Amino acid sequence: xxxxxxxxxxxxxxxxxxxxxxxxxxxxxxxxxxxGFLGPNGAGKTxxxxxxxxxxxxxxxxxxVNGFSITDDFEKAIAGMGGIVENPEMYKYLTGYQNLxxxxxxxxxxxKERIDEVVALVGLEQRIKDKVKTYSLGMRQRLGxxxxxxxxxxxxxxxxxxxxxxxxxxxxxxxxxxxxxEKENVAxxxxxxxxxxxxxxxxxxxxxxxxxxxxxxxxxxxxxxDEVVMRxxxxxxxxxxxxxxxxxxxxxQDTIVKETSxxxxxxxxxxxxxxxxxxxxxxxxxxxxxxxxxxxxxxLKITGGSGIA
Amino acid sequence: MRRMLNLIQNENMKIxxxxxxxxxxxxMIVVVIAGGFISTNGGPGQQATTNSDWRTELTExxxxxxxxxxxxxxxxxxxxxxxxxxxxKTNNYRLEHxxxxxxxxxxxxxxxSVLVDLVSLFVIIIAAGIVAGEFNTGTIKxxxxxxxxxxxxxxxxxxxxxxxxxxxxxxxxxxxxxxxxIFHSFxxxxxxxxxxxxxNVTEINMLWHIFIxxxxxxxxxxxxxxxxxxxxxxxxxxxxxxxxxxFLMFTGNLLVGLLSNYSWVKYxxxxxxxxxxxxxxxxxxKGMTMTFSLMVLAVYFIVFNxxxxxxxxxxxxxx
Numbered sequence: 001x002x003x004x005x006x007x008x009x010x011x012x013x014x015x016x017x018x019x020x021x022x023x024x025x026x027x028x029x030x031x032x033x034x035x036g037f038l039g040p041n042g043a044g045k046t047x048x049x050x051x052x053x054x055x056x057x058x059x060x061x062x063x064x065v066n067g068f069s070i071t072d073d074f075e076k077a078i079a080g081m082g083g084i085v086e087n088p089e090m091y092k093y094l095t096g097y098q099n100l101x102x103x104x105x106x107x108x109x110x111x112k113e114r115i116d117e118v119v120a121l122v123g124l125e126q127r128i129k130d131k132v133k134t135y136s137l138g139m140r141q142r143l144g145x146x147x148x149x150x151x152x153x154x155x156x157x158x159x160x161x162x163x164x165x166x167x168x169x170x171x172x173x174x175x176x177x178x179x180x181x182e183k184e185n186v187a188x189x190x191x192x193x194x195x196x197x198x199x200x201x202x203x204x205x206x207x208x209x210x211x212x213x214x215x216x217x218x219x220x221x222x223x224x225x226d227e228v229v230m231r232x233x234x235x236x237x238x239x240x241x242x243x244x245x246x247x248x249x250x251x252x253q254d255t256i257v258k259e260t261s262x263x264x265x266x267x268x269x270x271x272x273x274x275x276x277x278x279x280x281x282x283x284x285x286x287x288x289x290x291x292x293x294x295x296x297x298x299x300l301k302i303t304g305g306s307g308i309a
Numbered sequence: 310m311r312r313m314l315n316l317i318q319n320e321n322m323k324i325x326x327x328x329x330x331x332x333x334x335x336x337m338i339v340v341v342i343a344g345g346f347i348s349t350n351g352g353p354g355q356q357a358t359t360n361s362d363w364r365t366e367l368t369e370x371x372x373x374x375x376x377x378x379x380x381x382x383x384x385x386x387x388x389x390x391x392x393x394x395x396x397x398k399t400n401n402y403r404l405e406h407x408x409x410x411x412x413x414x415x416x417x418x419x420x421x422s423v424l425v426d427l428v429s430l431f432v433i434i435i436a437a438g439i440v441a442g443e444f445n446t447g448t449i450k451x452x453x454x455x456x457x458x459x460x461x462x463x464x465x466x467x468x469x470x471x472x473x474x475x476x477x478x479x480x481x482x483x484x485x486x487x488x489x490x491i492f493h494s495f496x497x498x499x500x501x502x503x504x505x506x507x508x509n510v511t512e513i514n515m516l517w518h519i520f521i522x523x524x525x526x527x528x529x530x531x532x533x534x535x536x537x538x539x540x541x542x543x544x545x546x547x548x549x550x551x552x553x554x555x556f557l558m559f560t561g562n563l564l565v566g567l568l569s570n571y572s573w574v575k576y577x578x579x580x581x582x583x584x585x586x587x588x589x590x591x592x593x594x595k596g597m598t599m600t601f602s603l604m605v606l607a608v609y610f611i612v613f614n615x616x617x618x619x620x621x622x623x624x625x626x627x628x
Contacts, residue, residue: 053454056625079456089447093326102322105315106455147451 004031006066006080006155006187007052013060014047014211021047023211024061029155029187034177036202036219037191044211045191049085049159052189054078065155079107083157083189088144092133096124096143099132100150107151114150121176122146137164145176156180157189162197174201232271233263235287236278245281249274263291312457313465320469324435330473333431334480337424341484344421345492363409367400374400395505402503402510411497415515417489419502422519424481425526429533430555432474436537437550439466440621444545444628459622467538467617474530478523505589525585532582532606533558535613542617545628565593581605 005028014022022044029035039045050056052063054070054077063070068077090099100118104110119128122142132140141164148156156177162170180186181203192198198205199219206216236242242262246255256263266274268290278285324330378393403410440463443449453459502518504511537554544550561579568574575581575594581602586592592602 050625050627053450055450055453056627075456075458078454081454083454085450085454087447089451091323091326091448092446093328094322098322098326102319103451103455105319106312106457108312108315 005029006031007189008064009048009052009061010063011061012048012051012058012063014044014051014056015059021211022051022059025208025211025213026061027206027213027216029189031154031187032181032185033203034181034188034190034201036198036205037189037208038193038195038198038205039191039208040193043208045193045208046086046159047211048208049083049157049189049191052157053081053083053085055085079151080154081157082148082151082153082155084141084144084148084159084161085157086159087163088140088147090132090140090143090147093131095131096128096135096139096146099143100128100147103147103150110151118146118150121149123172138166138169141165141169141173145173149180152184153186155187155189159191160193161190162192162194170197177201229265229267231263231265231291232268232274233261233287233289233291234274234278234285235261235289237284237286241281242278242283245277245283246274249277261287313461316457316461316465317468317472320439320465321472324439324469324473330435333434334477337427337431337477337481338484340424340427341421341481341488344424344485345417345488348417348420349492364404367404367410371397371400394508398508398510399503399505408500408503409497411500413493413497413500414486414489414495415497415500415502415519417493418482418485418519419522421481421485421489422522422526424485425478425523425530428474428477428481429526429530429558431477432470432530432534433537433554433558434551435473436470436534437541437554438547439470440538440541441545441547441550444626445547447628449626449628453626460618463542463618463621467614470534470538471531474527474534478527482519482523525583528584528606529558529582532578532609532613535610535617539613539617542621569593575601576605578605578609 007029009025009027012022012025013020025044025048027035037045037048047056051058052065052070054074058071065077066080068080070077090096091102094102097115097119100115104115119125122145124139124142124146127135127139132143135143141161145158145161148158158177162173165173177188177190181188190198190201202219204216204218207214234242237260239257239260239262243255243257246253246262246264250264250266253264253266271288275285275288374393374397378390378397381390381393402408443452452462500515501512502515504513504518533554536557537550540550540553541547557579561582565574565577565580568577572594575597580593580597584599584602587599587602592598
């Protein structure tokens with residue numbers, strides 16, 4: 001894989017009034033990689049993406065795409081980019097096809113064939129001649145992706161792209177992005193507040209909190225650092241006996257007891273031991289759930305528990 | 310240039326694919342047709358219907374007018390006597406040149422050229438929506454992330470608005486012509502319009518006369534539409550742009566009337582917007598000339614546009 005930077009953020013700051021919304025962010029997105037921009041709502045993901053697209057001014061620093069500054073060389077920089085900012089908002093009273101024609105005209109030299117090709121790629125052939133107001137959110141996302149890749153950009157930026165997609169749609173979407181990154185060497189910048197999604201989709205993840213870029217890691221590093229201690233929930237027939245049993249094994253761990261289940265924070269390696277202990281006490285176990293870590297948990301860990309904005 | 314045409318084509322596509330556009334244009338045609346009905350049932354068209362003894366009628370009318378004129382002149386009301394003199398001279402001209410006073414299709418078209426104000430209203434609505442609407446729906450973001458500078462995007466929108474005004478005016482003309490013809494016959498198409506200048510009756514080509522009528526009414530249209538466009542670009546709010554523009558359009562003259570005692574009233578847009586006062590009528594403030602008004606209008610026009618463009622190009626898009 002090449003490591004040619006397509007998008008470069010150099011010491012970006014954004015001030016609104018006296019408030020510093022984005023505080024000194026620097027990173028690069030390379031050709032052929034999917035970069036995940038991870039952070040809770042209000043951390044500054046969308047603001048950063050807006051600056052990248054030139055929709056809002058940059059207070060300090062410079063963003064360049066393919067070597068062109070978005071502030072000084074807007075047309076050249078933006079020509080290499082495509083994407084969605086927040087929601088895929090299209091003209092609802094036009095058909096999907098008319099929407100694409102609308103954007104294609106703004107690039108001047110796109111053919112009808114290219115539009116058809118993109119429509120087929122995102123799987124909208126059946127509905128492309130229908131008005132967008134009849135589309136589901138998932139279909140709008142597909143149309144959003146279609147307009148983003150219409151002009152074969154070298155950087156694709158997608159803000160919360162899997163909003164409104166069903167699991168099959170998310171899977172398909174991921175495949176599209178992978179293909180674009182690997183086969184066409186496109187750089188992809190994806191923002192999300194869902195960690196699980198990012199892990200599956202991205203090569204590298206940058207974590208943003210309160211307008212600061214806290215950490216950048218490859219997904220592999222991210223997972224390696226992942227501790228095995230997590231909250232495990234056992235569905236049992238007798239929670240009282242189970243609680244007594246767990247208290248014996250983990251003396252100072254709090255348990256959460258519900259009507260048919262009990263959960264505890266523990267090292268997942270020891271799950272079999274617990275099951276054995278339960279069986280020994282004649283507690284019938286009908287289910288074990290490892291709670292997937294939310295971004296918040298992860299976030300608290302990485303940022304030293306300073307909380308979410 | 311090619312790209313600019315594409316942009317205008319885009320804006321047109323957006324205007325002409327909205328239901329509201331057709332409702333407005335349809336409404337205009339309904340008003341014209343309704344006008345056709347009214348004008349044949351006791352409206353101004355009826356009383357002017359030509360009959361064979363129009364000569365006796367005009368002669369009679371002139372005798373009456375002469376008497377009224379004498380009465381007025383003894384009281385010394387100059388304005389009214391000039392009006393009556395004009396009528397008498399026009400009637401005489403008709404008698405001398407065998408031009409029967411026919412209402413007909415041209416009468417209808419001329420009379421209903423006041424509907425240019427209705428067109429103005431519709432164009433204001435389009436102008437108010439064309440920028441603010443994109444902000445309301447959030448589509449502005451996908452529109453501005455293309456390799457086209459913002460001023461070009463705005464220019465394409467402005468041109469599309471003016472193009473819509475042009476289309477609507479043509480439609481108004483055609484509608485009034487067709488409806489007028491159907492209700493009042495297409496006779497007298499070659500009839501000239503009788504103008505009056507410095508005490509002399511002059512023949513003016515009818516189409517030219519109607520064109521001039523439209524053109525005068527369009528001064529108001531252009532200024533108010535540019536104003537609505539500015540509000541739309543600055544406040545990014547559809548309702549506000551329509552509201553303020555219509556409010557000013559309807560209260561502008563009232564405002565000028567209220568302030569007519571101050572000399573600076575002549576710098577107010579609305580004191581200059583009606584240019585017909587320089588051909589027949591009296592300007593708001595004595596000493597105002599056509600050139601003065603045109604200059605004031607030009608200044609407003611430039612200022613409105615500068616504000617629109619400056620704000621649209623500089624402000625953050627954070628919808």
